[in-house]
Amino acid sequence: MADKQELLKVATDMLDKAYTPYSHFHVGAAAVGASGKIYGGCNIENASYGATNCAERTAIFSGIAAGEKHFTALLVTGNTDGPIAPCGICRQVISEFFDADAPIYLTNQKGAFTETTVEGILPGAFVDLN
Numbered sequence: 001m002a003d004k005q006e007l008l009k010v011a012t013d014m015l016d017k018a019y020t021p022y023s024h025f026h027v028g029a030a031a032v033g034a035s036g037k038i039y040g041g042c043n044i045e046n047a048s049y050g051a052t053n054c055a056e057r058t059a060i061f062s063g064i065a066a067g068e069k070h071f072t073a074l075l076v077t078g079n080t081d082g083p084i085a086p087c088g089i090c091r092q093v094i095s096e097f098f099d100a101d102a103p104i105y106l107t108n109q110k111g112a113f114t115e116t117t118v119e120g121i122l123p124g125a126f127v128d129l130n
């Protein structure tokens with residue numbers, strides 16, 4: 001299992017890669033695949049704002065594209081006052097690929113470091129019934 005400080009470093013390094021000409025708000029994420037590999041992600045904005053991809057989804061989708069089917073931990077960071085709060089779309093995507101009790105670390109660049117779970121960030125998440 002990847003060490004939390006290593007996840008924070010991967011996510012923090014992603015802050016420089018964020019493409020944010022509209023919000024200028026950089027976000028970084030690190031997702032640990034079932035293989036143990038760590039996937040970094042940054043937010044990628046678009047002139048059509050709704051097409052923006054958040055850092056969390058970039059990390060998760062990079063892992064899926066690399067062959068992961070599942071993830072065991074996620075860390076998110078940004079230049080927020082308190083721990084960063086993932087958006088609703090990301091909470092739903094996270095619930096698709098992590099177990100309900102998987103650790104989700106919400107951090108910032110000033111030392112805030114909170115640990116929650118998928119169930120904590122999206123209680124009663126919708127799951128496909130098929």
Ligand SMILES: O=c1ccn([C@H]2C[C@H](O)[C@@H](CO)O2)c(=O)[nH]1
Nearest residue numbers: 023025027043054055085086087
């Ligand atoms: O947890 C979050 C919150 C926001 N953003 C991005 C989306 C957009 O690019 C910018 C402002 O919302 O921050 C993320 O990537 N992750």
Ligand SMILES: [Zn+2]
Nearest residue numbers: 054086087090
């Ligand atoms: Zn999001």
